[in-house]
Amino acid sequence: MADNLKIYNTLSGNKEPLKPLVEGRIGMYVCGPTVYSDVHLGNCRTFVSFDIIYRYLLYKGYKIRYVRNITDVGHLEGDTDIGAEDKISKKARLEQLEPMEIAQKYTLGFHRMMDIFNTLSPSIEPRATGHIIEQIEMVKAILDNGYGYEVDGSVYFDTIKFARDKKVYGQLSGRKLEDLLSETRELKKQDEKKHPSDFAIWIKADPSHLMRWSSPWSVGFPGWHLECSAMSTRYLGKHFDIHGGGGDLKFPHHENEVAQNYGACNCAPANYWMHGNMLLMNGKKMSKSDGNSLTPEQLFTGNSPHLSKGYSPMSIRFFMLQSHYRSTLDLTDEALQAAEKGFQRLMEGYRNLLSLKPDEKQVDRDLNSKLESLMHQVFDNLDDDFNTPKALANLFEMVSVINSIKNHQIDSDKLRSDTLQKLQKVFKEVVFDVFGLKEEELSSGEDEVTEKLMDLILQLRQQARTEKNWGMADTIRDALQEAGIVVKDGKEGTAWSVKH
Ligand SMILES: [Zn+2]
Structure with missing residues (x-):
C-alpha cells in the first residue's frame, strides 16, 4: 500500500513515514480513562483527537486493531506509591458502593459522552481488573530478568539498573540516567524504594483496601503503569505500531510503560508514540479549584458564568478540529461562537454542493483545476501528521467556490460533471467519515x-x-x-x- 502519511513520533521528535509492521495492518493502543469520576473536557479532546486519527487510518484502508483501556484499578491519588489510596477504591468508600459500581457508573457515562461526540468505539476496550493474571505474569518476568525487587510484599521497578543497562530510558520524556541519579528528593522513612524514581508494579494492600488479589508476593493490586504494558502486549503483541495518549502521560506513565515492556520482554512496545496536547480555558490551564473549568454538560447547556449560551456537540467537535492535535487549544466563549458559525457554514456548503447541477457547455479549466488542487491539498494536509486545521481551511476554500456557483456569481455550466461528482464524494467523506461531524437538527421540526x-x-x-x-x-x-x-x-x- 503506497502511503504518504507522516506521523510525528515523540520517540524521535520527528515526523516519520508510517511503516506498519505488517503491510496494510495497524495495531494502535491509546490510554483510556480512569473511571472514578465524570470524564473531563481535556480527556474528551484527547479521545476525539485519536478518533480522527483512527478514522483517517480506516479511511485509508488499513485494517486496524484499536485498543483503548478502561483503568478501574491501580491509579493512585498523588504520586506516592505506598500509603496512597486507589482512586476507585476511595470513591467507593466515600459513596459506600462496590468499586465495580463506581467503575460501571463512570464507564457508562464515558461511553455516553464518546457517543455524543460521535467517536467510534475501539476494537477492544479491556479493563485492568479483567487482566490481573497478565499483570502478575509481567511482574514475574520483570523480576526474573532482574529489573524488579520485592520489599515486604510490594514489588518495585529498578529504574537505575534499567537505565544503566538499556539506553532507552528517558526517550519519551528526555530524562537521563544522570537526572535520575541526581534526584535530590529524599526518600521518606516509610518509603521502601531504593531510589525515588523507582515505581511500584505490585502493591501490597492493607486489609481495609477494597480491591485486592492474591499474588506470589502479597494480597494486593497492580501498579497503574503496569496495566497498559500487560494489555497492549496481550492484544497487540510485544511489539506493535502506534501507542497514543494525552501529553500529560509522557512521564511517568509512558516512560514507565516502555521500561516495563523492556524489563519483561526485552523489546520496545511501540514504533510510534503519539501525544495529544492540552485543552486550555481562557488562556489558562483548566482547574476546578480556580473555577477555571467546565464540564461537557455545562458546555452543552451553557450553564456556566464562562459561557453566553450552550453549544452543540458537533460545534464543539468542529472547534477541536480547528486546531492541530499537537497544539494547545484555548477554549473561550468567542472561539466557540465562531466554531458554531463555522460548523453551520460547512454544513450549508455541503447542502449547496449537493444541489449543484453541472452543465458542461462552457467548462472553465481554471475553476475545475482549482477544485482538483484543493481536493489534493486536503489529503496532503491530513497526510502531514493529521493536520485538520489546514484541511478544514481547504474545505472552506471549496465552500467559497460552491457558494459562488450556487449564488450565480460563477456559472454552474463552467463546472465539469466529473469534477462535481468527485468534489461531492471527497467533501462528504472528509467531513463525515474522517472528521466525524454529522448534521444536527438545530430546530426540531418534529410534529x-x-x-x-x-x-x-x-x-x-x-x-x-x-x-x-x-x-x-x-x-x-x-x-x-x-x-x-x-x-x-x-x-x-x-x-x-x-x-x-
Ligand atoms: Zn496507559
Missing part, C-alpha cells in the same frame, strides 16, 4: 404533538429547577438524553434537538 409534549416536559423541568428540586431536574434531563434528545439552556430559553 406538533412532540412539540407540545416537549414544551410540557421542559416546563416541568423548569419548575423543578425553580423549586431547587435538582434531583427531579437531573432525572428529566437524563431521561431525555437517554431518548436521544439534547436539551440546551440558553439566554433566550431552553432549546431541544434530536440527536441523530
Whole structure:
C-alpha cells in the first residue's frame, strides 16, 4: 500500500513515514480513562483527537486493531506509591458502593459522552481488573530478568539498573540516567524504594483496601503503569505500531510503560508514540479549584458564568478540529461562537454542493483545476501528521467556490460533471467519515404533538429547577438524553434537538 502519511513520533521528535509492521495492518493502543469520576473536557479532546486519527487510518484502508483501556484499578491519588489510596477504591468508600459500581457508573457515562461526540468505539476496550493474571505474569518476568525487587510484599521497578543497562530510558520524556541519579528528593522513612524514581508494579494492600488479589508476593493490586504494558502486549503483541495518549502521560506513565515492556520482554512496545496536547480555558490551564473549568454538560447547556449560551456537540467537535492535535487549544466563549458559525457554514456548503447541477457547455479549466488542487491539498494536509486545521481551511476554500456557483456569481455550466461528482464524494467523506461531524437538527421540526409534549416536559423541568428540586431536574434531563434528545439552556430559553 503506497502511503504518504507522516506521523510525528515523540520517540524521535520527528515526523516519520508510517511503516506498519505488517503491510496494510495497524495495531494502535491509546490510554483510556480512569473511571472514578465524570470524564473531563481535556480527556474528551484527547479521545476525539485519536478518533480522527483512527478514522483517517480506516479511511485509508488499513485494517486496524484499536485498543483503548478502561483503568478501574491501580491509579493512585498523588504520586506516592505506598500509603496512597486507589482512586476507585476511595470513591467507593466515600459513596459506600462496590468499586465495580463506581467503575460501571463512570464507564457508562464515558461511553455516553464518546457517543455524543460521535467517536467510534475501539476494537477492544479491556479493563485492568479483567487482566490481573497478565499483570502478575509481567511482574514475574520483570523480576526474573532482574529489573524488579520485592520489599515486604510490594514489588518495585529498578529504574537505575534499567537505565544503566538499556539506553532507552528517558526517550519519551528526555530524562537521563544522570537526572535520575541526581534526584535530590529524599526518600521518606516509610518509603521502601531504593531510589525515588523507582515505581511500584505490585502493591501490597492493607486489609481495609477494597480491591485486592492474591499474588506470589502479597494480597494486593497492580501498579497503574503496569496495566497498559500487560494489555497492549496481550492484544497487540510485544511489539506493535502506534501507542497514543494525552501529553500529560509522557512521564511517568509512558516512560514507565516502555521500561516495563523492556524489563519483561526485552523489546520496545511501540514504533510510534503519539501525544495529544492540552485543552486550555481562557488562556489558562483548566482547574476546578480556580473555577477555571467546565464540564461537557455545562458546555452543552451553557450553564456556566464562562459561557453566553450552550453549544452543540458537533460545534464543539468542529472547534477541536480547528486546531492541530499537537497544539494547545484555548477554549473561550468567542472561539466557540465562531466554531458554531463555522460548523453551520460547512454544513450549508455541503447542502449547496449537493444541489449543484453541472452543465458542461462552457467548462472553465481554471475553476475545475482549482477544485482538483484543493481536493489534493486536503489529503496532503491530513497526510502531514493529521493536520485538520489546514484541511478544514481547504474545505472552506471549496465552500467559497460552491457558494459562488450556487449564488450565480460563477456559472454552474463552467463546472465539469466529473469534477462535481468527485468534489461531492471527497467533501462528504472528509467531513463525515474522517472528521466525524454529522448534521444536527438545530430546530426540531418534529410534529406538533412532540412539540407540545416537549414544551410540557421542559416546563416541568423548569419548575423543578425553580423549586431547587435538582434531583427531579437531573432525572428529566437524563431521561431525555437517554431518548436521544439534547436539551440546551440558553439566554433566550431552553432549546431541544434530536440527536441523530
Ligand atoms: Zn496507559
